[in-house]
Every structure is written in structure tokens, then in C-alpha cells.
Amino acid sequence: MTTAKSVGSDASIVLEGRITAYTAGPVWQAALDTLAKNPNRPVVVDAARLEHIDDVGIAFLFDLLRQQRPPTAKVEITNLSPGFAALVAGYDPKDFVQPPKVRQRIGVFEQMGRATEAQIAYAEQMVDFLGDCARAVWGAIRRPGSNRWGEILDIATEAGANAVPIVLLVGFLMGVIIAFQIGLVAQQFGAVIYVVNGVGVAMLRELGPLMTAIVVAGRTGAAFAAQIGTQKVNEEVNAITTFGVNPIQFLVLPRLIAATLVVPLLAILADVVGIFGGALVMVGFNIGFVQFYNQLLGAVSAGDFVIGIVKAAAFGLAIAVIGCERGLATGAGATSVGLSTTSAVVTSIVVIVVIDGIFTIFTS
Amino acid sequence: MDNASQTAERSDSAVARGGSAPPAISVRHLRMGYGERVLLDDASFDVQRGEIMVILGGSGCGKSSLMKNIIGLYQPMAGDILIAGKSIVNTRPAEKALLQRSLGVMYQSGALFGSLNVLENVRFPLDQFTDLGLDEKNLTSRMLLHQVEMAYAESLMPGELSGGMLKRAGIARAMALGCDILLLDEPSAGLDPITAANLDRTILNLRKGLGFTFIVVTHELQSIFAVADRAIMLDPVSRSIIAEGKPADLRDHNTDPRVRQFFNRQPDKAVQQAQG
Numbered sequence: 107m108t109t110a111k112s113v114g115s116d117a118s119i120v121l122e123g124r125i126t127a128y129t130a131g132p133v134w135q136a137a138l139d140t141l142a143k144n145p146n147r148p149v150v151v152d153a154a155r156l157e158h159i160d161d162v163g164i165a166f167l168f169d170l171l172r173q174q175r176p177p178t179a180k181v182e183i184t185n186l187s188p189g190f191a192a193l194v195a196g197y198d199p200k201d202f203v204q205p206p207k208v209r210q211r212i213g214v215f216e217q218m219g220r221a222t223e224a225q226i227a228y229a230e231q232m233v234d235f236l237g238d239c240a241r242a243v244w245g246a247i248r249r250p251g252s253n254r255w256g257e258i259l260d261i262a263t264e265a266g267a268n269a270v271p272i273v274l275l276v277g278f279l280m281g282v283i284i285a286f287q288i289g290l291v292a293q294q295f296g297a298v299i300y301v302v303n304g305v306g307v308a309m310l311r312e313l314g315p316l317m318t319a320i321v322v323a324g325r326t327g328a329a330f331a332a333q334i335g336t337q338k339v340n341e342e343v344n345a346i347t348t349f350g351v352n353p354i355q356f357l358v359l360p361r362l363i364a365a366t367l368v369v370p371l372l373a374i375l376a377d378v379v380g381i382f383g384g385a386l387v388m389v390g391f392n393i394g395f396v397q398f399y400n401q402l403l404g405a406v407s408a409g410d411f412v413i414g415i416v417k418a419a420a421f422g423l424a425i426a427v428i429g430c431e432r433g434l435a436t437g438a439g440a441t442s443v444g445l446s447t448t449s450a451v452v453t454s455i456v457v458i459v460v461i462d463g464i465f466t467i468f469t470s
Numbered sequence: 471m472d473n474a475s476q477t478a479e480r481s482d483s484a485v486a487r488g489g490s491a492p493p494a495i496s497v498r499h500l501r502m503g504y505g506e507r508v509l510l511d512d513a514s515f516d517v518q519r520g521e522i523m524v525i526l527g528g529s530g531c532g533k534s535s536l537m538k539n540i541i542g543l544y545q546p547m548a549g550d551i552l553i554a555g556k557s558i559v560n561t562r563p564a565e566k567a568l569l570q571r572s573l574g575v576m577y578q579s580g581a582l583f584g585s586l587n588v589l590e591n592v593r594f595p596l597d598q599f600t601d602l603g604l605d606e607k608n609l610t611s612r613m614l615l616h617q618v619e620m621a622y623a624e625s626l627m628p629g630e631l632s633g634g635m636l637k638r639a640g641i642a643r644a645m646a647l648g649c650d651i652l653l654l655d656e657p658s659a660g661l662d663p664i665t666a667a668n669l670d671r672t673i674l675n676l677r678k679g680l681g682f683t684f685i686v687v688t689h690e691l692q693s694i695f696a697v698a699d700r701a702i703m704l705d706p707v708s709r710s711i712i713a714e715g716k717p718a719d720l721r722d723h724n725t726d727p728r729v730r731q732f733f734n735r736q737p738d739k740a741v742q743q744a745q746g
Contacts, residue, residue: 127610127648131601160648160680162602165610193679197613206589206608207625438629441584 117144119170122155125163134166141170146179154185164193172199235431238354239362246359257360265326266368270375272325273318277376280313281305281383289391298391302398303405305384310410311417311469314377315369316462319421322369323454327429330361331450334433335443343434358430362423369422370415377414417465421458428454492555494519494651494683495540500549502532502539508547509535511709515702519650522677522684524694524717527704528732533687534578534655536704540685541653542570553651571599574644574652578659580636582628588615588639589624595646614642618672634665641672652676653685658693670696691733703729 119137123129141149151170159167170181171194186194212220246253288301334357337343346353385398393401432450436442493516503509509532517523525533538544540551542558550559558569582591592611596602602610615621618638628636637657644652654673658666670693676682688694694701694717701720703713705728713720713729721733730736 127596127600127602127646131603131606134602134606160650161614161645162596162600162606162610162648165606165613168613169606169609189679196679197616201616201621202609202612206612209587209625439584442629 117147118150118152120152120155122157124158125156125166126158126160127162130162130166134169137166137170141173141175141181144179146176148179149181151181151183152185153183153187153190156186156190159190164190167194168197168199172202231435232431235354235434236427239358239427242352242354242359243362245355246363253363254356254360258364261360261364262368264329265322265364266372269321269325269372273321273372273376274379276317276321277309277314278379278383280317280376281309281380281385282387284308284313284380285384285387289387293391298388298393299397299401301388301391302384302393302401305388306381306402306406307410309377309380309384310406310414312414312462312466314380315373315414315418315421316458318369318373318376318418319425319458320455322365322372322422323425323458324451326365327425327450327454328447330365330426330429331432331436331447332443334358334430335436335446338434338436339438339440339443353434358426358434361430362426365422365426366419367422369425370418373414373418377411413465413469417462420461420465424457424461425454428457491519492552493517494521494554495685496552496555497540498550498552500536500539500551501547502535502544502549503547504535508709509706510704510711513549513704513711515711515714517683517685519683520677520681522673522686522697522699524698524701525685525687525704526689526694526701526732528689528706531704531706532709533689533704537575537653537655537685537687541573541575542566571647572649572651574641574647574649576637576640576644576652576654576657578655580628580631580633580640582631582636582639582643584628587625587627588620588631591628591639592642592646594643599647611642611646614645615639617645617676618642619668634661634669637661638665638669638672641669645676650681651683651685653687655687656689657686658688658690663692666690666693667696669693673697689732691735703732 117140119140121133125133137151149170151167153167167183167186167190171183173181175181183191183194285301285305288304289298292298292301334343337357343353343357346356381402385395388398389395429450432446432453436446495517497513497515500513501508501511502513513536515523525536527533535544539546540558542551546559550557552558553569553572556565556569558566561569582588583594586594589608589611592614593607596607596610600607612621612624615624618641620635620638620642623631623635623639626635628639631639641652641654641657644654657669657673661669673684673686674697677684684697686693686697698717700715701713701717702711703720704710705712712726713724715724717733720729724730724733731738
């Protein structure tokens with residue numbers, strides 16, 4: 107507790123009890139108010155009954171002493187224990203004259219400019235990285251024995267086999283949803299049988315590869331960025347480089363090969379269960395499994411299947427390239443790993459949609 | 471005055487300050503570990519108010535785990551830990567949180583929040599738990615940074631700091647709420663000798679000026695002799711405290727070959743020979 111009073115030409119502040127981080131707020135404010143009310147009078151701070159102060163209490167006493175006041179209106183602290191006095195005296199007011207630097211808030215236009223600059227830098231990095239990857243892939247094709255097939259298998263298992271349940275679920279539901287939505291509309295025109303055509307083409311050419319790629323981007327692309335990003339933060343990438351090993355060949359190539367092989371396989375599973383889901387729904391529209399099968403054979407071609415698979419391979423390659431590149435571009439600290447991971451997923455999904463658009467234009 | 475007598479004087483004065491109040495920290499018959507693996511069994515010791523106690527031992531003996539048991543991050547397998555007479559093991563979560571807040575902890579890496587700059591990191595506890603104005607919080611935080619010789623780095627982000635700077639900023643943050651019990655996990659590990667000596671001096675200044683109690687986990691011999699009133703040594707094989715006392719006494723008079731090996735930095739073979 108603190109009290110303030112004016113006696114004759116002097117003002118005084120009496121400090122009592124414990125002044126700590128939890129109690130200093132009102133005391134500090136009251137003392138500053140007393141100083142403000144007595145700008146031209148000396149102020150005596152009586153600390154005789156002060157029992158305990160902590161760091162905040164020391165800051166409080168120091169703040170009172172460092173106030174800019176006329177020479178005839180100085181602040182004096184009396185009866186302060188020598189231990190506390192020594193702590194307060196350990197600070198020089200000159201060290202605290204400059205206010206702390208406030209972090210500048212970035213305006214909208216500056217933010218846009220920085221984002222544009224970052225995207226241009228990212229595009230340059232990506233071109234370099236793609237060049238390095240192309241060289242590594244060419245080397246892997248020329249010398250297949252030099253590839254780390256054990257590592258590739260491990261990555262493929264993690265990215266592929268462990269993703270099967272979620273890909274099956276998403277693929278099945280996509281088939282069900284597409285069949286049901288188109289079926290309801292087609293029923294009004296008596297064209298329910300053509301729903302089979304829609305489900306078949308949509309699953310094989312578009313939804314199977316696309317949904318699989320989005321699942322893999324969220325799962326595996328993020329994992330690639332986080333793994334390599336953490337290795338970068340832990341200086342493992344530096345260690346690889348100083349051993350004379352190419353990090354692209356050591357870290358990136360196995361992931362590129364694994365993802366490019368695994369995503370088409372997952373897409374096939376998604377195609378199969380998606381079509382099966384559609385067939386189940388069509389039973390509700392009085393289209394039996396045999397009729398569905400016969401209609402499907404006439405509606406889709408091997409070309410549709412191949413386009414979907416090639417597209418899935420391209421998606422897998424893109425996800426791995428982006429995930430690994432983001433990982434290698436990670437800065438310092440855990441925050442950077444998080445940013446890289448987020449960036450890998452977002453960029454992958456955008457690029458997947460762009461690639462899908464390009465395929466649609468050139469294969470329609 | 472030599473190191474031993476300085477340490478003795480510090481220790482005596484620390485105990486005198488403790489008076490009849492309960493020890494700052496009291497560990498009672500503690501058994502701790504991970505899963506089925508016991509790292510330490512039936513360990514008991516007290517840390518008096520104003521004392522600097524060092525927990526030492528080789529890598530993997532459970533020093534940092536013991537510290538995490540003391541601060542309530544890990545649940546012991548058995549036994550009790552009292553902070554100023556109150557159990558942090560057998561208590562409700564709300565009371566445990568209050569006890570934890572009374573402890574200032576510096577983790578090995580400094581554990582600064584990556585999204586805040588150094589000043590904001592040190593101010594963070596004040597922002598959370600006090601009703602001080604922004605100017606007051608800034609002044610307090612800057613003075614804390616000044617104490618650990620980090621004033622020049624207040625606007626830097628953690629990603630821009632060296633290991634020693636992270637640790638010193640971590641100490642400043644640990645002190646922000648006026649905690650008078652500080653636990654430091656490997657404060658001088660990986661630091662250059664000058665920075666390590668500065669850190670040791672900071673610890674001694676804080677004890678001298680504010681009467682802080684310290685538990686310091688370390689295996690840096692120079693730091694142990696510079697700051698410790700008392701040390702306990704953990705042994706991973708016997709899973710027990712194998713020595714307790716003033717560091718100089720342990721070095722000069724302890725007959726346990728493991729203790730002598732540690733203080734004399736002897737390789738394993740020398741101890742095997744000593745054991746016959």
C-alpha cells in the first residue's frame with residue numbers, strides 16, 4: 107500500500123508492505139500521480155516500512171528516481187534498505203532514455219509489395235530447384251543402381267500404404283456424392299442410366315486423381331516440408347553438404363520417385379472405390395450392378411483411365427517437388443518449419459488445380 | 471579468500487537466511503523415470519532459501535528430468551516434492567499452476583516464443599498476470615534485460631539470437647514475475663568462456679541482491695565451482711544421489727571413485743583401475 111501527502115513545501119510518498127509484480131500496478135500509478143501533482147516541489151519517498159520488493163518493485167523505485175524534474179524538485183528515497191538501494195543504484199537512467207523500438211505494422215500496399223517480391227524470389231528459387239531436380243532425376247535414370255531404393259520404399263510405404271484408408275474413404279464418398287447429385291437431376295429427365303457415364307468419366311479422369319492428390323498434399327507434402335525443414339534447422343542439411351553429398355540427391359530424389367510412383371496407385375484405388383460407391387447409389391435408382399457395369403464399359407475408355415493415371419503421377423511429382431523445396435527453403439527456428447509446412451500444402455493444392463486445368467485443356 | 475571458504479560463507483549465510491521457514495524446495499523419497507525405466511530412486515534433499523544448489527552428473531543421468539519433476543511438468547512415480555512447504559505432486563491443478571508460477575524456469579534452449587521479439591518475450595508474463603501499464607512493463611522488462619546484459623538485443627527476434635543470448639533472455643523472462651526460486655537447465659552449456667562467466671556472475675548478483683534461490687542443472691565444472699553453495703551428484707547406474715556437499719569438498723575429500731572421476735575429468739579406464 108502506498109500513501110501520498112503534502113507537508114509544507116514538500117510532498118511525500120510512503121511505501122509500505124510488499125511491492126511485487128502482482129501488487130505494483132496501482133502503487134506505481136499513484137506515485138506517478140503524486141509526482142505529476144507536485145511538479146515543482148521536492149518529493150520524499152519514505153521506504154521505512156517497505157518489507158519486500160522484487161524486480162518490478164526495483165523498476166518502480168528506479169522509475170521514480172529517473173523522472174525529469176527541476177533541480178529544486180528532485181525525488182529522494184529515504185530509509186531504503188542498503189540491499190535494495192544498491193540494486194536500484196545499479197541502473198543508469200541514461201540507458202533507458204530511448205523508448206523501446208515498436209515493431210512497425212506493415213501497411214496493405216507494403217504487404218502486397220513484399221508478397222509480390224517474395225513470389226518473384228520464390229519463382230526464381232523454384233526454377234533453380236527444378237533444374238537441380240531434373241539433373242538428379244537424369245542421374246537416377248542413367249544409374250538406377252545408385253538410387254537408395256530402401257529409402258524410397260520406406261517413403262512410399264509412409265506416403266502410400268499408410269494413406270490407403272483415407273484415400274479409400276474419400277474416393278468412396280466422392281463416388282456416392284457424384285452419383286447421388288447427378289442422379290437426382292437426371293431422374294427428372296428420365297436419363298438416370300447416363301449417371302453411370304458421368305460417374306465413370308468423372309472418377310477416372312478428374313475426381314480420383316484430384317482428390318487423391320489433395321489428400322497426399324495435406325499428408326505427405328506437409329510431412330516432406332516438415333521433415334526436411336527440421337533437418338535444415340538442425341543443420342543436418344549442412345552436414346550432408348559438407349560430406350560432399352548432394353542434398354537434392356540424398357533427400358529430395360527418393361521423395362520425388364516415391365511420390366510419383368505412389369500417387370497413381372492411390373488414384374487407382376480411389377477410382378475403383380469411387381465407381382463402386384456410385385454403383386451402390388445407382389441401385390437406389392433401380393440400376394443394378396450388371397446394368398451399371400455394362401453401361402460403364404461403353405461410357406469410359408482406356409484413354410480416360412490413362413489420362414487420370416498420368417495426371418496423378420504429375421500431381422505426385424508436383425507435391426514432392428514443392429514439399430521438398432519448401433523444406434530446403436526453411437529459415438531458422440520452429441516457426442519457420444510451420445510456415446514452410448503451411449506454404450507447401452497451400453502451394454501444392456494451387457499447383458494441382460493448375461496442372462489439372464492444363465491437362466483438361468490439352469486432353470479434351 | 472579461496473574458493474572453498476567463499477562457498478562455505480555463502481552456504482552458511484544462505485542457511486542463516488532460511489531461518490525457520492520451510493526450505494525453498496524439498497524433495498522427499500522421490501522415484502522418477504519414464505514408463506518402466508527408473509532414473510532416480512528414493513532421492514531426498516532440501517534447497518534452502520537463498521542457496522545455489524547444483525545438480526550434476528554425466529549425460530543421461532536424469533538431471534533435466536529431475537528438474538522437470540521439481541517444476542511439476544512430470545509426475546513422479548513415488549515420493550513428494552514441496553515448494554515452500556506445499557506439495558506440487560499431490561495437489562489440485564489450480565494450486566499446482568500457482569506453485570508453478572512461483573518458479574522461474576530457464577530451459578536448455580531458452581524456449582523463447584518465436585513470434586515475439588526479445589522484449590516482448592520478457593514482457594510476456596507481465597502482460598499475462600499483472601495490471602501494470604505498458605510503460606511500466608517495458609521499463610521492468612528492459613531492466614531485466616539489462617541485468618543479463620541483453621539490453622542491446624531487445625528488438626531482435628529469437629531466430630536472430632545466438633545460444634548464449636537465448637539463454638540469457640530466457641533467464642530475464644524467468645525473473646519477470648519476481649519469482650525468488652529460479653531453476654536453470656544447463657545455463658552455460660555450449661557458451662564461450664566469457665559469456666559463461668558473465669552468466670555465472672549474473673546468478674551470483676541476483677542471489678546477492680535479491681536473495682534468489684537457484685537450482686542449476688549443469689556439468690560445467692568451472693560454473694559449478696563459481697556459483698554453487700552445494701551440489702548433489704546423480705548416478706545413472708545406481709539410480710541414486712551418490713554425493714552431496716560443497717563442490718570443493720566433493721572434489722578434494724570424497725572417496726567415491728565416480729565423484730572423483732567427475733571432478734578430475736578422468737576417462738573411464740582410470741576409474742576401473744582405481745576400483746581394482
